[in-house]
Amino acid sequence: MHPNDPSLRSFVEVVPSSDFPIQNLPYGVFSTAATPSPRVGVAIGKFVLDLSEMERAGKLGEGLSDVFASPSVNPFMAFGPVAWTETRARISALLRHDNPELRDDTALRERALIPLEKAKLHLPLAVSGYTDFYSSREHATNVGVMFRGKDNALQPNWLHMPIGYNGRASTVVVSGTEVLRPHGQLKPPSADVPWFGPCKRLDFELEIGVVIGQSSRMGERLTECQAEAMIFGFVLLNDWSARDIQQWEYVPLGPFQAKAFATSISPWIVTREALEPFRLHGPAQEPEPLAYLRQTKANNYDLRLEVGLRAARMKDYVTISNTNFKYMYWSSVQQLVHHASSGCTMNVGDLLGSGTISGSEKHQRGSLLEIGWNGTEPVELAEHTRRTFLEDGDSVNILGFCQGDGYRIGFGSVEGTIVAS
Structure with missing residues (x-):
C-alpha cells in the first residue's frame, strides 16, 4: 500500500485529531x-x-x-x-x-x-542559507495600501517575479526558543534624527518554510520539475519583524536588522510526499509570468493555518488569524526556480520563507501589522488587554495542518515568547 493511503493504520494508537498519523511521518x-x-x-x-x-x-x-x-x-x-x-x-x-x-x-x-x-x-536541519519571499498578493497589497496608498499598493515588479531578500541563517531557531526584543536605529516621521534603542513595534509573520534537500550547481538554472524534486519538505515559520527598525532602514535595499534577529521554525519537517494529496492550483497569475516561471502542475497546497496570541497574564491563546497556504500568488516551486535563475547555487539545508500568508478577509491576515492596520485597530485579547504590536511576555503560537479523510497531516506548532531586551 502507498504510504499516503487513507486506509493505512498503525499499531501505534493515533487519534483522528493527531497531527502525526502513519500517513505523515515527519x-x-x-x-x-x-x-x-x-x-x-x-x-x-x-x-x-x-x-x-x-x-x-x-x-x-x-x-x-x-x-x-x-x-x-x-x-x-x-x-x-x-x-x-x-x-x-x-x-x-x-x-x-x-x-x-x-x-x-x-x-x-x-x-x-x-x-x-x-x-x-x-532544530531539525543545519540551515545553509535563508531567503525570505514576499509572495502573498493580499499581504503585499495590504502593506502597500498602508504605506503608499491604494493606487500604488503593488510595486511594478511584484506581478512579474517572486520578490525576496537574503536573511540570516544564523538566527533560525526551533520552536520554544525565547525571542529577545531587538535593538536598532529608530526614526519615526516626526523625528529629525534617528536614535538607537529597543524595537517598539514588534510583529510576527505567519509563513511556511520550504526545506531544500538537494543542491544545484553554480550557473545552473532549474526547470519546474527539477525544482519540485529538490524540495524535501515544509515547516511552519514565524519570521519575526521589527516594523519600526524596518521603516527607517529598508530604503533602498530592503530589510536588514529588522529581520535578522530571529526566525522560528517548527521542529517537524513534513515531507513533500506526505502533502501530495493536498496539492491544488494557486490563484490565476495575470499577467502571465515569463516562460521560466510558468507552471504546468498544481504547486500550491490546501494547508490550514492558525495564529494564537497570549499575553503574559493570560492562561490560553486567543486565535487572531485563520488562513490557508493555498492563497499564495507565487508557489514554492516558482520561488526556487526564480532563486536559481541567475545561476545562484542552492545547497542542501537551504530554507525558503514563503512570505507572510494572508487571505482576502480580515481574519485571514498573517501579521499584526495587517490585523491591527498599522496600530489603528487594536486587537482585543481579553478584558483590558489589547495589542497593536507585541509586548514583552507575549507568546505567539502557529498551528498548521492538511485535513484528509479521517486523518490530518499536521506540522505541530511553532511557538515563541518575547522577552525584554
Missing part, C-alpha cells in the same frame, strides 16, 4: 535524558520513532551509512529523492498495524519508540 531531531546525543526520528501519534535505533537494528536497509545518528536531517536529505521515497515507504511498512516486525519485537519497540513527552526537540 522528520525531526530529538534527544532524551537517557541518551542526550541528538538524532533523527519521525513522529507517530504521541511517540517519536528513533531512526538511529532502527538503523542499528538493520531495519532500514543498507546504504544510508548511519545518517540518522546525525544532529540534523541534512545527511539524509543529501541522498536524494529516491532514498526519501524508499525510506518513507519502509518506515510506513514497519509501523503498519498488520506488520509484526516491529510491533511484536518488544525489546526493539521499547528502545525505538520514545514518548514525545520524554523527547527534547531540536
Whole structure:
C-alpha cells in the first residue's frame, strides 16, 4: 500500500485529531535524558520513532551509512529523492498495524519508540542559507495600501517575479526558543534624527518554510520539475519583524536588522510526499509570468493555518488569524526556480520563507501589522488587554495542518515568547 493511503493504520494508537498519523511521518531531531546525543526520528501519534535505533537494528536497509545518528536531517536529505521515497515507504511498512516486525519485537519497540513527552526537540536541519519571499498578493497589497496608498499598493515588479531578500541563517531557531526584543536605529516621521534603542513595534509573520534537500550547481538554472524534486519538505515559520527598525532602514535595499534577529521554525519537517494529496492550483497569475516561471502542475497546497496570541497574564491563546497556504500568488516551486535563475547555487539545508500568508478577509491576515492596520485597530485579547504590536511576555503560537479523510497531516506548532531586551 502507498504510504499516503487513507486506509493505512498503525499499531501505534493515533487519534483522528493527531497531527502525526502513519500517513505523515515527519522528520525531526530529538534527544532524551537517557541518551542526550541528538538524532533523527519521525513522529507517530504521541511517540517519536528513533531512526538511529532502527538503523542499528538493520531495519532500514543498507546504504544510508548511519545518517540518522546525525544532529540534523541534512545527511539524509543529501541522498536524494529516491532514498526519501524508499525510506518513507519502509518506515510506513514497519509501523503498519498488520506488520509484526516491529510491533511484536518488544525489546526493539521499547528502545525505538520514545514518548514525545520524554523527547527534547531540536532544530531539525543545519540551515545553509535563508531567503525570505514576499509572495502573498493580499499581504503585499495590504502593506502597500498602508504605506503608499491604494493606487500604488503593488510595486511594478511584484506581478512579474517572486520578490525576496537574503536573511540570516544564523538566527533560525526551533520552536520554544525565547525571542529577545531587538535593538536598532529608530526614526519615526516626526523625528529629525534617528536614535538607537529597543524595537517598539514588534510583529510576527505567519509563513511556511520550504526545506531544500538537494543542491544545484553554480550557473545552473532549474526547470519546474527539477525544482519540485529538490524540495524535501515544509515547516511552519514565524519570521519575526521589527516594523519600526524596518521603516527607517529598508530604503533602498530592503530589510536588514529588522529581520535578522530571529526566525522560528517548527521542529517537524513534513515531507513533500506526505502533502501530495493536498496539492491544488494557486490563484490565476495575470499577467502571465515569463516562460521560466510558468507552471504546468498544481504547486500550491490546501494547508490550514492558525495564529494564537497570549499575553503574559493570560492562561490560553486567543486565535487572531485563520488562513490557508493555498492563497499564495507565487508557489514554492516558482520561488526556487526564480532563486536559481541567475545561476545562484542552492545547497542542501537551504530554507525558503514563503512570505507572510494572508487571505482576502480580515481574519485571514498573517501579521499584526495587517490585523491591527498599522496600530489603528487594536486587537482585543481579553478584558483590558489589547495589542497593536507585541509586548514583552507575549507568546505567539502557529498551528498548521492538511485535513484528509479521517486523518490530518499536521506540522505541530511553532511557538515563541518575547522577552525584554
